[in-house]
Amino acid sequence: MNRLAHHQGIYKFFFTLGLTLQLSKPVIKHLIHIVDALTTKGFSGTLTDIHHWSFHPNHRTTLSHFFTKSPWDEERLLGKLQEWILRRIERKNQPLFVSIDDTICQKTKPSSRATHAIEGCDWHYSHKDHQSVWGHSLVWLMVHTFTQAFPFAFRLYDKKAGRSKIDLAMEMLSSLKGKLTQPVYVLMDSWYPSKTLIEACLSKGFHVIAMLKTNRILYPKGIAIQAKQFARYIEPKDTRLVTVGQERYRVYRYEGAIHGLDDAVVLLAWKADQPMTPEHLHCVLSTDRELGDEDILRYYAQRWTIECFFRQAKDQLKLDGYRVRHVRAVKRYWAVVLLASVYSIAESRQNLSAGLELLRSRKDHSVVEFIYDAAKQDIPIDVIKKQLRIA
Numbered sequence: 001m002n003r004l005a006h007h008q009g010i011y012k013f014f015f016t017l018g019l020t021l022q023l024s025k026p027v028i029k030h031l032i033h034i035v036d037a038l039t040t041k042g043f044s045g046t047l048t049d050i051h052h053w054s055f056h057p058n059h060r061t062t063l064s065h066f067f068t069k070s071p072w073d074e075e076r077l078l079g080k081l082q083e084w085i086l087r088r089i090e091r092k093n094q095p096l097f098v099s100i101d102d103t104i105c106q107k108t109k110p111s112s113r114a115t116h117a118i119e120g121c122d123w124h125y126s127h128k129d130h131q132s133v134w135g136h137s138l139v140w141l142m143v144h145t146f147t148q149a150f151p152f153a154f155r156l157y158d159k160k161a162g163r164s165k166i167d168l169a170m171e172m173l174s175s176l177k178g179k180l181t182q183p184v185y186v187l188m189d190s191w192y193p194s195k196t197l198i199e200a201c202l203s204k205g206f207h208v209i210a211m212l213k214t215n216r217i218l219y220p221k222g223i224a225i226q227a228k229q230f231a232r233y234i235e236p237k238d239t240r241l242v243t244v245g246q247e248r249y250r251v252y253r254y255e256g257a258i259h260g261l262d263d264a265v266v267l268l269a270w271k272a273d274q275p276m277t278p279e280h281l282h283c284v285l286s287t288d289r290e291l292g293d294e295d296i297l298r299y300y301a302q303r304w305t306i307e308c309f310f311r312q313a314k315d316q317l318k319l320d321g322y323r324v325r326h327v328r329a330v331k332r333y334w335a336v337v338l339l340a341s342v343y344s345i346a347e348s349r350q351n352l353s354a355g356l357e358l359l360r361s362r363k364d365h366s367v368v369e370f371i372y373d374a375a376k377q378d379i380p381i382d383v384i385k386k387q388l389r390i391a
Contacts, residue, residue, distance in 0.1 A: 004055065006359070006366040007032050013343050017080045027072040030063070031336065038317050038340040039359045045321020052389050067329035074335040078153065081342055082175055085150045088346070089143055096180060097299070098206065099142045099187045099306040100169045102157065105320035106135040119327040122159050135320070136330065139165050141172040142306045149305045150345060151313075151338050152176075156331060166192065170200045185209050185288070187303040193285060195260030202287060209300045212283040217259035218266065228278040230254075231268050241272060244297045248272035249282075251293050258285070265289050267296055312352045313337060 010032045014020055020028060033054035037043055040053040047067075051060040066072075089096065104124050110117035124137040137157040143150055153175050155168035169192060176184075184206040188197075193210035201208050214228035231252075239250040252268040267284040274280040286296045313319040317340055322333045344355030367388065374384050384390075 004366050004370050006363045007036060009347070009362065010035050010343065013346065017084050019077060019080055022076050022080060023072055027066075027070070030066045030070075031077075031339070034063075034336050035340045035343060036363070038337060039344060039356055040363065041356075041360050043318060043321075045318035046323050055387060055389055057387070064324070064329075067324050067332050068326050074332050077339065078335055081339060082152060082177075085143060085152060085342065086176070086178060086180075089145060089148050089150060090181060093182075094145050094147075095183045095185055095299070097144050097185050097187055097302045097305075098152075098173070098176065099144065099303050100139070100172070100192055101142075101189060101303070101306045101310075102137055102139045102165060103310045103314075103319075104133060104135050104137050105314075105322075106133045107320075109134040116325055118325045118330065120156060120158060120330060124157075137165075138334070139168045139172070140306060140310075141169070141175075142309060143176075144302065144305050146302070148345075149309070149351065151309055151341050154334055154338065156327070166194050166197050169197055173200060173204065173206075176204070183207065183288075185299055187300060189303070198261060198287065207288040208285065209288075209296060210285045211300070212258075212266065212285050214278060214281050214283055216266075216283060218254060219257040220254065224259075227266065227268060227283045228281055231276070231278055231281050234268060234276065236276065239270075239276075240293070242269075242293050242297060244294065244301055249297065250276060251297075253293055255289065261285075261287070263289070265291070265296065267293055269297070309341075309352065313341060316352070316356055317341060 011020075011028070014028060014031065023031070033056045034050055037050040037054040043049050043053055047060055047063045050056065050063055056063070104126055106126075107118055107121055121135055122137070123132045123134055125131070126133045139155045139157055140151060141153045143152045153172040155172060157165055157168060173186070186201045186206050186208050188208070188210045190211040190213045193208060193212060198208050212227065214231075215226045217224050218227055218230055220230060234252045236250060239252045242249045242251045248271070249269045250272055254266045254268060256263070258264055258266060265286040265288075267286070269282045269284060270276045270280050284296060284300055291299070310319075317337050319334070319337050322330060324330055324333055341352055344352055344359055346355070348355035348358045371384060
């Protein structure tokens with residue numbers, strides 16, 4: 001029988017990436033079916049769903065073996081994806097943003113009697129839930145412009161391994177290889193802008209725009225003072241109104257040294273409709289002193305892209321829905337989620353949501369065309385049902 005048309009589309013994307021020369025045919029076959037299942041509406045994250053929704057011809061246990069024991073190299077897959085993304089996203093007329101953030105894939109804490117618990121889990125503080133939750137903590141790096149965005153790399157944060165999230169972020173930054181022609185701005189929230197990470201960015205020729213904690217030390221006129229204390233001396237007449245999107249801010253621009261950095265810009269900003277108190281203060285760092293206040297805030301607002309990706313990846317691709325237990329299998333699952341995300345975005349040339357809508361529509365048409373072609377070839381209905389997992 002003929003191959004489903006939407007499977008051929010996935011294969012063509014793999015060919016464009018160069019994966020068909022790097023991975024064996026059985027591995028490519030598995031990846032096609034897994035990407036198909038992940039992008040199908042109703043997918044829950046289980047191997048049973050992958051087997052069912054992708055019309056996989058082999059027994060379900062082959063998928064467990066593929067994630068856990070098969071000798072394919074997921075790092076090679078991610079490397080090819082990254083090469084393609086950097087070629088695709090490079091635009092000379094606009095800056096390149098690199099967002100760094102972390103998210104938790106929450107799991108149920110196993111009982112003390114559990115013999116096959118998911119490996120690599122630990123307690124991690126969730127800012128959303130305001131408490132510690134059990135699961136995997138992932139640090140992600142995303143590359144984007146004003147018009148395109150692609151998840152680029154991830155690392156599992158393992159407390160027992162002795163490596164901090166800053167270390168993992170620096171490692172991922174090193175995967176941005178080759179000379180980039182446009183200016184690069186690394187965006188991060190207030191948990192990441194350490195001296196070490198900022199210096200790592202600057203050494204690569206990247207600028208940093210990040211939220212700072214309000215207790216960060218500034219040095220106005222050489223006097224050390226926390227930003228929130230310094231803000232008490234700022235009056236409305238010392239600020240200027242800046243509009244970013246639908247929001248208006250009162251902004252005071254500080255230029256000079258901060259703790260860990262000799263020369264930078266820090267914007268002390270309040271929403272225009274809120275009192276200028278330390279409780280409502282936002283501090284935004286920029287290592288690029290040439291940027292205006294509007295551009296600093298506008299560029300930092302692009303960091304919301306990675307937050308949207310986390311939400312969509314969990315809701316639509318079940319980034320946190322896996323049931324595999326071995327830590328290598330879990331990492332491979334995340335790698336395939338990244339692959340499915342990039343494929344969806346690439347096919348739609350828009351964003352992840354638009355890509356998934358397009359792929360799901362294609363699949364519906366593909367299945368109808370498959371049944372129609374099979375009927376024209378007088379293939380028995382039971383054979384068609386078996387291949388489409390209806391029997």
